Amino acid sequence: xxSLDNFYNVLYNNLLKPCNINYTFDSNKKPDISSCCITxxxxxxxxxxxxEPLLENVALANYNEFLAMSCVQDTxxxxxxxxxxxxxxxxxxxxSEVSECKNNFIKLHNLKDWYxxxxxFIALDWFRDAQYLLVDKTSSFDKVFIxxxxxxxxxxxxxxxxxxxxxxxxxxxxxMISLPLFDHYxxxxxxxxxxxxxxxxKEHKRLVLNTIDKLKEPLVIDSVSTNGNYSxxxxxxxxxxxxxxxxxxxxxxxxxxxxxxxxxxPIVSYRPFILxxxxxxxxxxxxxxxxxxxxFIDESYDDEIDNNKRMTMIVDEIEKxxxxxxxxxxxxxxxxxxxxxxxxxxxxxxxxxxxxxEMVYGFGECIDGLIDDSAIDYAAVAAKLAA
Numbered sequence: 001x002x003s004l005d006n007f008y009n010v011l012y013n014n015l016l017k018p019c020n021i022n023y024t025f026d027s028n029k030k031p032d033i034s035s036c037c038i039t040x041x042x043x044x045x046x047x048x049x050x051x052e053p054l055l056e057n058v059a060l061a062n063y064n065e066f067l068a069m070s071c072v073q074d075t076x077x078x079x080x081x082x083x084x085x086x087x088x089x090x091x092x093x094x095x096s097e098v099s100e101c102k103n104n105f106i107k108l109h110n111l112k113d114w115y116x117x118x119x120x121f122i123a124l125d126w127f128r129d130a131q132y133l134l135v136d137k138t139s140s141f142d143k144v145f146i147x148x149x150x151x152x153x154x155x156x157x158x159x160x161x162x163x164x165x166x167x168x169x170x171x172x173x174x175x176m177i178s179l180p181l182f183d184h185y186x187x188x189x190x191x192x193x194x195x196x197x198x199x200x201x202k203e204h205k206r207l208v209l210n211t212i213d214k215l216k217e218p219l220v221i222d223s224v225s226t227n228g229n230y231s232x233x234x235x236x237x238x239x240x241x242x243x244x245x246x247x248x249x250x251x252x253x254x255x256x257x258x259x260x261x262x263x264x265x266p267i268v269s270y271r272p273f274i275l276x277x278x279x280x281x282x283x284x285x286x287x288x289x290x291x292x293x294x295x296f297i298d299e300s301y302d303d304e305i306d307n308n309k310r311m312t313m314i315v316d317e318i319e320k321x322x323x324x325x326x327x328x329x330x331x332x333x334x335x336x337x338x339x340x341x342x343x344x345x346x347x348x349x350x351x352x353x354x355x356x357x358e359m360v361y362g363f364g365e366c367i368d369g370l371i372d373d374s375a376i377d378y379a380a381v382a383a384k385l386a387a
Contacts, residue, residue: 004125007121007125008048010385011023011359014381014384015363015381016046018373018375018376019044019372019373019375019376020371021044021045021367022044022045022046023045023046023047023048044091044092044367044371045090045091045092046091046094047091047093047094049093049094050094050095050096050118051119051122052250053096053097053099053256054095054101054102054105055101055254090112090367090370090371091110091111092112092113092114092367093106093112093113095114096116096117096118097256097258098256098257098258099254099255099257099258100255101254101255101256112367113366116359116362117355119260119261120264120351120355121355123264123268123347124347124351126232127234127261127268129234130234130236130268130348131348133236135236135270135344136240136270137270137337137341139243139329139330139334141241141243141333142241143174143241143242143243144174144175144242144243144318144321144324145175145176145244145245145246145318145322146175146176146238146239146241146242146245146246147162147166147175147176147177147178147245147246147248148178148221149163149177149179150180152179152180152183152189153183153186153189154186154192154198155250155251155253155254156183156248156252157192157198157200158199158204158253158311159179159248159276160189160192160200160204160212161201161204161207161308161311162248162276162311162314162315163177163212164204164207164211165204165207165311165312166318167207167211167212168207168211171315171319171322172219175242175246175318175322176238176241176242177219178218178219178220178222179212179218180218181215181217181218182218189208189213190213192208193208193209199253199307201308203308204308221238222235232261234265236268236269239265239266239269239271240270240271242271243271243272243321243329244272245269245272245273245274246274246314246318247262247263247266247274247275247277248262249262249263249276249281250262251277251278252277252278253278254278255279257278257280257281257284258277258278259277259281259284263275263285264347267343268344268347268348270340272293272296272339272340273292274297274314274317274318275292275302276311278307279302280302280303282302283302288351288354288355289346289350290343290346291343292339293336293339296335296336297320298316300313301313301314301317353382353386356382356385356386357382357386360378360385361378364376
């Protein structure tokens with residue numbers, strides 16, 4: 001598996017460069033039209049926006065400068081010269097979500113859609129060593145669930161709601177929970193509760209005030225302070241202390257299919273999971289060949305588009321699991337093991353080929369009829385990248 005450090009360079013050398021397509025991706029997400037290549041009257045560039053879900057207001061801000069620059073005179077011509085080629089500029093948006101928001105944005109700005117499962121590649125790189133480590137495949141857990149949380153405000157405020165509900169039902173000590181009381185991006189949980197624009201409903205705000213407000217210290221599993229690199233850490237022994245993982249995904253409130261590396265931590269840890277994300281994301285995960293646990297818990301929460309109801313349904317399932325006896329938990333684990341085995345083997349097996357093929361052939365479909373791609377042997381590139 002090629003490394004994440006060289007991910008964009010690998011794509012450039014194997015797909016973009018043969019077609020004289022440039023790409024833009026920097027820390028400020030500001031595209032640079034002056035570096036775009038000209039081929040037979042066509043300018044083309046890929047803007048990589050694949051690591052986070054697209055929010056329309058953010059996307060509009062990021063692309064405002066780019067869209068304005070796309071109307072300027074040819075920067076490769078001398079002042080006063082006429083354009084050497086007819087000005088046609090294709091912008092390809094590399095992204096990792098399925099949503100109407102994205103479709104509308106692409107249509108509005110006449111972009112070309114290049115979708116691929118970016119965080120699948122991230123997880124394959126970050127968690128690659130798990131296949132060589134001694135993974136405990138027994139029911140030697142001492143907690144019912146584990147739930148990691150870092151950011152707790154704005155789009156991630158649902159995490160406050162779920163944890164507050166768990167505490168209110170007396171379930172906190174049945175699991176392992178991390179929950180900071182301060183979000184270094186937006187402030188503490190109190191700011192969120194009294195923010196009139198918060199996506200938390202009144203009932204969950206009330207629960208937060210009645211429970212989290214009484215905590216004297218943050219809830220900690222691993223470290224009081226985490227940073228952006230912490231997601232790459234995989235602590236198998238810690239992960240396997242709990243039976244079920246409650247995966248608190250990046251996107252919960254917005255109608256998008258988008259998953260990050262978080263969903264793969266229980267998979268490489270040989271554990272079942274409940275997914276806290278927007279409706280439909282369990283089905284989305286299954287579309288990549290993974291199995292979920294509808295035979296053991298009620299996964300209808302994945303069909304619920306009301307965000308507040310979905311939070312409650314998720315906690316309902318956690319409570320049911322906490323009410324099982326130790327013997328019942330061991331029996332459930334033994335029955336679930338074939339699914340855990342399948343998911344583990346699929347992640348370290350065919351999954352890479354699935355997402356490589358999707359990415360490579362998806363690029364071909366994106367530029368079909370627009371740009372000469374005769375220099376690319378897609379089958380050979382897919383085979384090389386999946387090796």
